[in-house]
Amino acid sequence: MKKKTTIYDIAVKLNITAATVSRALNNNSKISEATRELVQKTALKMNYEQNKVALALKSGKSYNVGVIVPRIDTTFFGSVIRAIEEELYPAGYHVIICQTHDIESREVENITTLINAQVDGILMSISSPDIDLNVINQIVKKNIPLIFFDRKKDIEGVSSVVINDFEGGYKVTKQLIEQGCKKIVHINGNPKIKIFQERCRGYKHALKDSGLAYDEKLVFETKSNVEEGRRVAKLLLAMDTLPDGVFSSSDFTALGVIQELKENGVKIPEDICVAGFANEPFTKFMELSITSVDQSPLEMGKMTAKVFLEQVNNKEIKIEKKVVLEPKLMIRKSSLRKVISK
Amino acid sequence: MKKKTTIYDIAVKLNITAATVSRALNNNSKISEATRELVQKTALKMNYEQNKVALALKSGKSYNVGVIVPRIDTTFFGSVIRAIEEELYPAGYHVIICQTHDIESREVENITTLINAQVDGILMSISSPDIDLNVINQIVKKNIPLIFFDRKKDIEGVSSVVINDFEGGYKVTKQLIEQGCKKIVHINGNPKIKIFQERCRGYKHALKDSGLAYDEKLVFETKSNVEEGRRVAKLLLAMDTLPDGVFSSSDFTALGVIQELKENGVKIPEDICVAGFANEPFTKFMELSITSVDQSPLEMGKMTAKVFLEQVNNKEIKIEKKVVLEPKLMIRKSSLRKVISK
DNA sequence: TCTAATAATGCAATCGATTACACAAAAATA
DNA sequence: TATTTTTGTGTAATCGATTGCATTATTAGA
Numbered sequence: 170m171k172k173k174t175t176i177y178d179i180a181v182k183l184n185i186t187a188a189t190v191s192r193a194l195n196n197n198s199k200i201s202e203a204t205r206e207l208v209q210k211t212a213l214k215m216n217y218e219q220n221k222v223a224l225a226l227k228s229g230k231s232y233n234v235g236v237i238v239p240r241i242d243t244t245f246f247g248s249v250i251r252a253i254e255e256e257l258y259p260a261g262y263h264v265i266i267c268q269t270h271d272i273e274s275r276e277v278e279n280i281t282t283l284i285n286a287q288v289d290g291i292l293m294s295i296s297s298p299d300i301d302l303n304v305i306n307q308i309v310k311k312n313i314p315l316i317f318f319d320r321k322k323d324i325e326g327v328s329s330v331v332i333n334d335f336e337g338g339y340k341v342t343k344q345l346i347e348q349g350c351k352k353i354v355h356i357n358g359n360p361k362i363k364i365f366q367e368r369c370r371g372y373k374h375a376l377k378d379s380g381l382a383y384d385e386k387l388v389f390e391t392k393s394n395v396e397e398g399r400r401v402a403k404l405l406l407a408m409d410t411l412p413d414g415v416f417s418s419s420d421f422t423a424l425g426v427i428q429e430l431k432e433n434g435v436k437i438p439e440d441i442c443v444a445g446f447a448n449e450p451f452t453k454f455m456e457l458s459i460t461s462v463d464q465s466p467l468e469m470g471k472m473t474a475k476v477f478l479e480q481v482n483n484k485e486i487k488i489e490k491k492v493v494l495e496p497k498l499m500i501r502k503s504s505l506r507k508v509i510s511k
Numbered sequence: 512m513k514k515k516t517t518i519y520d521i522a523v524k525l526n527i528t529a530a531t532v533s534r535a536l537n538n539n540s541k542i543s544e545a546t547r548e549l550v551q552k553t554a555l556k557m558n559y560e561q562n563k564v565a566l567a568l569k570s571g572k573s574y575n576v577g578v579i580v581p582r583i584d585t586t587f588f589g590s591v592i593r594a595i596e597e598e599l600y601p602a603g604y605h606v607i608i609c610q611t612h613d614i615e616s617r618e619v620e621n622i623t624t625l626i627n628a629q630v631d632g633i634l635m636s637i638s639s640p641d642i643d644l645n646v647i648n649q650i651v652k653k654n655i656p657l658i659f660f661d662r663k664k665d666i667e668g669v670s671s672v673v674i675n676d677f678e679g680g681y682k683v684t685k686q687l688i689e690q691g692c693k694k695i696v697h698i699n700g701n702p703k704i705k706i707f708q709e710r711c712r713g714y715k716h717a718l719k720d721s722g723l724a725y726d727e728k729l730v731f732e733t734k735s736n737v738e739e740g741r742r743v744a745k746l747l748l749a750m751d752t753l754p755d756g757v758f759s760s761s762d763f764t765a766l767g768v769i770q771e772l773k774e775n776g777v778k779i780p781e782d783i784c785v786a787g788f789a790n791e792p793f794t795k796f797m798e799l800s801i802t803s804v805d806q807s808p809l810e811m812g813k814m815t816a817k818v819f820l821e822q823v824n825n826k827e828i829k830i831e832k833k834v835v836l837e838p839k840l841m842i843r844k845s846s847l848r849k850v851i852s853k
Numbered sequence: 854t855c856t857a858a859t860a861a862t863g864c865a866a867t868c869g870a871t872t873a874c875a876c877a878a879a880a881a882t883a
Numbered sequence: 884t885a886t887t888t889t890t891g892t893g894t895a896a897t898c899g900a901t902t903g904c905a906t907t908a909t910t911a912g913a
Contacts, residue, residue, distance in 0.1 A: 173653075175868090175869055175870085176869070176871095185893085186893055187870075187871095188871080188895095189891085189893075194870095200892085201891060204892090218626070220627070220629070220870070221627050222564060223568050223870045223898090224871080225564045225567075226564045226898050226900095227870050227897075229898075233628075241583075241589055241596070242586065242589035242590045242592075243589070244584065247583055247585070255610070258609075263607050263624070264607065265575070265605050265606065265607055266592075266596065267596075268596060281560075285560050285563050286564075286575075287562070431798075450793060451797075454797065455796065456798050457798065515899095517899055518900065518901095519899075528862070528863050528864075529900075530900095530901080530902075531861085533899095533901060534861095537901085541860070541862085542860095546862085562898085562899050562900070564898090565868090565898070565900045565901090566899080566900060567868095568867095568868050568898090568899085569867075569868050569899080569901055569902095570868085570901080854913100856911100856912085856913080857910100857912075858911070859909080860908080860910085861907085862906085862907075862908090863907090864904085864905075864906090865903100865905100866901100866903090867901085867903105868900095868901095869898105870897100871896100871897085872895100873895095873896090873897105874894085874895090874896105875895100876891105876893080877890105878889100878890085878891080878892100879889080881888065881889080882886080882887070882888085
C-alpha cells in the first residue's frame with residue numbers, strides 16, 4: 170500500500186521547505202517563477218494531491234455541507250438535492266445527506282453529527298413542526314450558516330427558500346371554480362405543518378373571492394398517501410350530494426381519490442374535478458393526467474445553495490434572506506372539462 | 512462567536528494534560544476511575560464535542576463514504592442511496608453523494624475528489640462502460656474499499672452487488688409467452704451497457720426455450736425515455752403484421768409505447784402485451800398498470816453497505832464478494848389477459 | 854523498611870497544510 | 884560603495900486528537 174505524497178515529500182526531494190512548496194502550489198505571490206514551476210512540475214510527477222482533511226483542520230473549513238430531509242427517495246427531495254449538489258459542486262463543496270424519516274429525535278441527532286463533522290453549513294427541510302429550538306440555536310450560535318427549504322420555521326437569523334403555498338392553493342382552487350365547481354372539497358395533510366396550513370388558507374381565500382361559502386365539513390385531514398385518498402373518497406361517496414371538485418394537498422391522496430371514485434362509476438372530470446399538489450411524475454404520465462402544482466424543486470435547490478454560498482462568503486455580514494418561489498399550476502385532464510359549464 | 516471546546520480547554524480547567532483528557536474520554540484502561548469521571552463530567556459541562564476532522568487527520572479515517580451514481584433524482588437510485596445511508600448511519604458513517612450525469616469525465620473527477628476528501632470507501636454505479644481503468648486502479652491501489660452496485664465492471668479485487676438482469680429479462684419474456692404472445696419485440700437500452708445486454712440475453716433465451724425464433728428485426732435500440740418509446744411504437748404500427756408482445760428494458764419506453772399504441776386504437780393487453788423494467792412507481796399507479804421487474808433497490812443498497820462494512824472492518828483480508836439479487840416480476844394489467852388465448 | 858511491580862499521568866511527536874515573522878540575498882537607490 | 888528596498892525562503896507555531904515512551908505515585912511483596 171503506497172502512502173500518499175505530501176508537501177514534505179516534495180520538499181525533501183527538492184531540498185527546500187514545505188512552506189515553500191505550499192506557497193508554490195497555492196500560487197502565492199511571494200515566490201519565484203522558477204521554484205513555482207519546479208514545484209508544480211514535481212508535484213505532478215509525484216502524483217501529489219492536497220490532503221483536504223489537513224486543510225480542513227487548519228482552516229476550520231471542511232467544504233462539506235449537510236443536507237437534512239425527511240427522506241431522499243421522493244421525487245421532490247431527490248430533485249432538490251440534485252440541484253443543491255449541482256450548484257455547490259463547482260464551488261468546491263460536497264453534500265452530506267441525512268434523513269430523518271420524520272422522527273424528531275433523528276433530526277436532532279443529525280444536526281449534532283453534522284456539526285461534529287465540521288460542516289460549513291446546514292440546509293434543511295424541517296420534519297417536525299415541534300423541532301427542538303435549542304438545537305437550532307446551537308447552529309446559529311456556532312455561526313454555521315443555516316438555511317431552511319420547503320418546510321421552514323421562522324427563526325431570527327435563519328434564511329429560507331420556500332414556495333408560496335398559499336398562492337398554490339389559491340390557484341388550484343380558482344381553476345376548479347373556473348371549471349364550474351361549486352362544492353369543492355379540500356384534502357389537507359398534517360395541519361400542524363405550515364405548508365399545509367398555507368395551502369388550505371389559499372383554498373379558503375379562493376372560495377371567498379369567488380363568493381363561495383367555506384364549509385369546514387368539506388375539509389379532511391389525512392396522512393398524505395394513496396390509501397387515505399381512497400378513505401376520503403368513500404366518505405365523499407356517502408354524502409347526500411356529491412361534491413364536484415377536490416383539491417388535494419398531495420398528489421398521492423389525489424390519486425387515491427381518483428382510483429376510488431372511478432371504481433364507483435364517478436366520471437372525472439365531468440362529475441368531479443380533481444387536483445393534487447407536488448407535480449409528481451406520475452401525475453403527468455397517467456392516462457387521466459392529474460392537475461397539480463409544480464414546486465420547482467430544481468429551482469428551490471439552486472436557490473438554497475446560492476443563499477448558502479452568499480452567506481458563507483460573507484461571514485462578517487449577517488444576511489437573512491427569505492426567498493419565496495412562485496408555484497406553477499399544471500392544468501391536466503383531471504380538472505379540465507371539454508365544455509365549461511356555466 | 513464562541514469557539515468550540517477542545518480537550519486542551521478541559522485540560523487547562525482541570526490542571527491536567529490533554530493526553531489524560533483524551534484517554535479519559537476514550538475509556539482508556541490506564542486511567543483512574545476518579546479522573547475518568549471528573550473529565551467526562553467536565554466535558555459534558557463544557558459542551559465538549561470531539562473534532563472529527565482532527566481525528567480524521569490523525570487516524571487517516573474520515574468516516575465518510577462516497578457514493579457515485581448517474582443521477583440521484585430517480586426512484587431507483589434514490590432508494591438505493593436511502594438504504595445505503597440507513598445501513599451506514601448506525602455504524603457511524605456518513606454518505607457523500609456525487610452525480611455523474613452520465614458524463615465520463617465527471618466520473619473521474621468525482622473519484623478524485625472523493626479520494627482527496629479521504630473517504631473510507633467508494634460505492635458506485637458505473638455510468639460509462641468505457642470508464643478509465645486507471646482511476647479505478649488508483650482506488651484499488653490505495654486500498655480504499657470499492658464496491659459496484661447495479662452497474663458493474665468485472666475488475667479483480669472489486670466487489671459488486673447487482674441484480675440478475677438475465678433472469679429478469681427471461682422472466683418477463685416467459686410471462687409474455689404464457690399470455691400467448693408469439694411475436695415479441697424487445698426494446699433495448701444502450702447495448703454497450705452490461706445490464707441491457709443481460710436483459711436482452713434473457714429475452715433471447717426465453718424465446719429459445721419456448722421454441723420461438725429470435726428475429727433481430729424485432730429488437731430496437733433506444734435511449735430509454737418516453738419519446739423513444741413512442742418512436743418505436745410508430746415503427747411497430749408500420750409493420751405488416753403487428754407484434755403481440757413488447758418487452759421494454761425501461762419503464763419509460765414501455766410507457767411511451769403504450770401511449771402511442773393506445774392513441775392508435777391498439778388494445779392493451781388484448782392486442783399487444785407490454786412489460787417494462789425497473790418498477791418505477793408510476794407503473795403501479797397507472798389505470799392500465801404496467802408489468803415490470805422490481806430491482807429491489809432497498810435490498811441492493813443494504814447489501815452494498817454491508818459488503819463495504821465487512822471490507823472496512825477486515826482491512827488485512829482481501830475480500831471480493833459478488834452478490835447477485837433475484838429480480839421480482841410484477842405482473843400487472845398491461846400484460847395480463849383476462850382470457851388466455853391458446 | 855526497602856525494593857519491585859503496578860497504576861496513573863505527563864511529555865512530546867505525529868497527522869499535512871498554512872502562514873506570521875524572521876532573515877538572507879539580490880536589486881535599486883543614493 | 885554604502886544603504887535601503889524588494890524578493891524569495893526558511894523557521895516555527897498552529898489546527899485538535901491520539902499514543903509510544905518516559906516518569907512519578909502508589910501499592911504489594913519480602
